[in-house]
Amino acid sequence: MLNSLGIAKPPAETRVVVAMSGGVDSSVVAALLKEEGYDVVGITLQLYDFGAALRKGACCAGQDIYDAATVAERIGIPHYVLDYESRFKEQVIEEFADSYARGETPIPCVRCNQTVKFRDLLATARDLGADALATGHYVQRHLGPDGPELLRGADAARDQSYFLFATTPEQLAYLRFPLGHLSKLETRDLAQRYGLSVHDKPDSQDICFVPDGDYAAIVKRLRPEAVEPGEIVDLAGRVVGQHQGVIHYTIGQRRGLGLGAEVSGGEPLFVIRLEPNRRRVIVGPRAALGRDRVHVKEVNWLGAPGVTEAACTVKLRSAQAPIPATLVRQADGSGTLTLTAPQHGIAPGQAAVFYDGERVLGGGWITATELSDLEVAA
Template sequence: MNSLGLDKAPKNTRVVVAMSGGVDSSVTAALLAQEGYDVVGVTLQLYDHGLTVGKKGACCAGQDIYDARQVADKLGIPHYVLDYENKFSDAVMQEFADSYLNGETPIPCVRCNQRVKFRDLLDQARDLGAEAMATGHYVRRVPGAYGAEMHRGTDPSRDQSYFLFATTQPQLDFLRFPLGDVPKTETRAIAAKLGLAVAAKPDSQDICFVPEGGYAKVVEKLRPGSIEPGEIVHLDGRVLGHHDGVINFTVGQRRGIGVHDVGSNNKPLYVVKVEPQTHRVYVGPKEALARHRVTLRDVNWLGRSDEPTRDVPVTVKLRSMSQPAPAKVTLQEAGPTGTSAVVVLEAPQYGIAPGQACVFYQGERLLGGGWICRDDQTVPQ
């Protein structure tokens, strides 16, 4: 049994490494090559570079493709660049624009992993004769009694399991994450020791295809003329001001709203609801954000078939940077949007935004997650 859990010598085991041009995927390829695996590097060209002119730290941009090729050359492994622009646009960017216009706060990185990297690229890896595909994500793949399990990365500050909640069991069986137990400082030290030019390269930030000018420009480019102004309305019905488009607001937002609650001692206001049909943004005090219950759509469940699916005690993350919160989750029967679920929180949480993900954990193990639906809060008509 080799280090990837396959019953073959490394030299007889082909592994495709998804190389983004960053330090993490470069070190992943280097470590596997050092062990003697038959490593093939693949880099995806994902989007129209005209959308990201001037952006620094963007994943899979022109410089990153060049960096990935340089690393592959140094390691002496074959490297391929695949044009996935159309796939990425159809599977990620179009939905990103529609989601914002629908008053949601999307996470395109999850969709990219779900629909492009762990679906189309994984199929490509199989076509290349690979027996596994490795990435530089900071998560752990742990063998379990009923198949592979996904666990948080050892370094909590680097854990990326939230963004991989949609990974299916067959995908997880094929995937490998060599950096799951490695702190980021050690990753950079390995890159420096091996003389990789990306050792000190900054991490990619935010959304790869969004320029520094903001995502509104991308939405406007993808959906010309679709951003309309509207009213900013207090929950008590008062019109407090106007805005240039609902895409500039997310539930839980405090800064940048542009209005104050006149007559309430300047008490801070938060975005409580975004209503795209009327182009209204509703604001109110923080207590108006409190939620005990969350409804999810398109749920991915990595629990075993013999495990309960009602009132399951879990901790949940409601945003990528939020702290895990105790809750119970109950799966519903599959419908038009796939499997749905209801999450009942032990204590109220604030700023739960439609379009974000709610991800379930039991201890270190990821059980799955789903997309947060609009709540049923009523607002003045």
């Protein structure tokens, strides 16, 4: 007989490691599983320097580690803090800086889930003899005909599936998401019922390792060449302004260009593409942003085995509603999405996440885009 986590053991004989970030979600997961009688072990990751991390709106910071320890003591489970700072710097922060230097718009939270949390922490959980690793993400895991499937969270406003597209089938077999069927309000109500001090703690905001949202300062320190000044050029090649580094711009950006109305003839200008090797920012009208073909790399496939072409919907940004597309996957891990209608502001470095209804089919990293009737990719 299977327990509530789908494991053929009594809860008392089932060890579950809970990734405790110090926030309300993972704290409720630990308390919920403890109440159900599981052998729960809490683990919190120290990902970067305490001094730089003692601020509100962060995660895996000094205050968060204290909060996680307080919750663990309250519910009576062992709690360990693991120093993953060097791994986090190498696998997340350095990659973040490199991505911006390449003219991309990175998503470090996905890389963190992909590497530090769902690879390294998962291995540690296995070393501790755990039967599963549980997190507070708002996604759902169901068993399908080919094994575990990843689905969007029941609360569309809290769904985090976009950020977990890189979860592999092997990892999904080991992971559990006990909050996937709940809303945030229901989670906070549970935290109050369990008497957890974090029941009204604000959600983490922005990128955890970027103080005050100033990501450019991080990139400047790690990759100073990425903030060299250069030219802002229109689609005809005419220099219309100067910039202080391509890292300050992203595809589709309108605000902060510093260009007067005389440059655009009164028409709003947008960032059309970035050329970091030439230190150029290319601007043009909104119509020039339209793209209906999206190339991706490092595709992680969670759909039926062997499928290389699929009709799907795709999210090209975390806050975007899924749009219809056709995906063709290649053996080298790359793929091409053909959209049913052009979209504006698709940025390399972001993720393209594929869905079949509520099910996550996988995703990949956007490398380039084009408009199907143009010969030159943007």
